[in-house]
Amino acid sequence: MTIVRPLRPGEGGLLLALTRALAEHHGDLEHLTATADMFEHEFFKRDSLIGALVAEDGGQLVGCAVWHRSFSTFRGREVFYLEDLSVLEEYRGRGVGRALMQALARLALERGLPSIYWVMMGWNKAGRQFYESLGAEIEDNTCHCRIHGEALARLAQ
């Protein structure tokens, strides 16, 4: 049986393992530079921006929903942002992702937040089907942009 609960102090390394599984699924392991210590610090420091719900099955963490506080200018209000949703491959198709999204929806409503936003890769057909089954609205053909490293330093000059 799967239980969904908040991440506990000391589980930063376990959460990192789930994040790594997601990075592999996205073929993006090279960009994963977080460490267990960073997670331990960032998730449990005072006034943290972020939090995680985890799915536990038989004493093992098999999935997570990592959120951070966010803001929508169009709404003029704070909203929830789902940074990562990850379920270990061998535990997929058993309702773990849905249980995590349900717990996240409850947390959003408890906090008085009107919506949850996230980004999905366009190739993720299983993800699309799953999110649509939850009632999500999906806007296609957007681009995820970033500037960092030397380009950021150059722009700042």
Place this chain on the structure above:
Amino acid sequence: MTIVRPLRPGEGGLLLALTRALAEHHGDLEHLTATADMFEHEFFKRDSLIGALVAEDGGQLVGCAVWHRSFSTFRGREVFYLEDLSVLEEYRGRGVGRALMQALARLALERGLPSIYWVMMGWNKAGRQFYESLGAEIEDNTCHCRIHGEALARLAQ
């Protein structure tokens, strides 16, 4: 001459006018439910998640870069998120957007943040050219997802 500076208390209504111009450009005016009072409250409350840089020209606000604090699990660190970049149509092509992005890059570096993220619409060719000229990396074919209203309430049940 254009000056870039932080938004000041009392300018919530002026910022809303710029946000409205952006919403019109995106054909998305129906989703703009923010009010000047909401902006005034949210941008200047203690420990606010958000802030805005504005471009002023001849005493008028002609552009803005609205940011909020965000977090990257892959990096394990806080990052900057650019929620809106907007320049009034008649002031485009004069370097206002670049000046705003430069000021945002400086602010990110001052805060010790390693990167700025944002979402761009796939149809925005002028935006792509502009952001690429700044050194941004653009990942195509992502989807922007959200769940809100009745669907959020249903999911939480």
